[in-house]
Every structure is written in C-alpha cells, then in structure tokens.
Amino acid sequence: MNSTDRLTTPLVKNAQGVLEPTSWANAMDVAGRMLRAALASSPDRVAILGGARLANEDVRAWAMLADAMGISMRDPQIDDGLPTEILELPQASIDDAASASTIVLLAPDLKEELPVLHLRLRDAATKRGVKIIEIAPKASGLTRHAWKFVPYEPGNQVAAVKAALA
Secondary structure (H helix, E strand, C coil): CCCCCCCCCCCEECCCCCEEEEHHHHHHHHHHHHHHHHHHHHHHHHHECCCCCCCCHHHHHHHHHHHHHCCCCEEEECCCCCCCCHCCCCCCHHHHHHCCEEEEEECCCCCHHHHHHHHHHHHHHHHHEEEEEEECCCCCCCCCHHEECCCCCCCCCHHHHHHHHH
C-alpha cells in the first residue's frame, strides 16, 4: 500500500507506445474503445475473468455484463480452479465445520479469503480442541492451530488429499 512503486494514477500508452499518466475518465474511455474494437473484430477471443472473492451477486453481475456484451467465454473462478475430484467431495456449512470434531481443510488462506470462517475454525481449534488437518500449498493463518499440516506443490491437490486421508 505504501510502496513507492504503487500506481496512484492511471497510465495509458501514447502513440509511441510509452506509458504516460492520464485521467481516470480518459483511461476508461481508452479501455472502452479497446474493448469495443476487440468485440467488433473477434468477439470469441474476449473473455471475462472474475475472482473467488466475489460474492454471488457480483458473479451474477459479471455474467449479466458478459451477456450484454455478447461475451460467451467467462470464468467467475467460483471454485478457485480446484479439480472436479475435490469439488465432488461433500461440503459443509460454517456451522457444520465449526461443530465438527475433525476438519479437513483444503482451501486458500482463510484469514485472507474467508475471515469469518477463519475465526470460527480458529476458535474451534483453540477453545474446543477441534483437530484441523490443513492441506495447502503454503502455511496460512490457521496453520499454527492445525493438528496436521499437509503441504503440496500446486497442481497436486488430489494426491495430497488422498495421502492425508489414507
């Protein structure tokens, strides 16, 4: 946030291809013109990407925007790119998870992504002795409260889950 490299004003390439500061209105105008040109020339090569942090309503708004612009390629990143073998596993509510005796957690850093769930699971581990088996590519805000931490290389979630549950 306080980095000297942080951009504080929009930049747009000039005719020579050099980035130069501009107003937000001009930056949005340039972006709009570029998007309209891309849609006019090759709409099947334009995509909308969302993010796993978006609320359901935000994902729906992105989908409506894509529909209005005629964009068929979209990925709201609802599942964070997890393999179908993981997505097909039974799911639980926050209350279900917080009241369990053992929790198998295959998720991003909940402290950053889902802070309410992070607090509930942290409390379950520290106050009730719930065992958390955390399967993640790197340590998270819950790792120090986990009963077991199973690190894996990105892309190897399925093998890590199978190993942890074996």
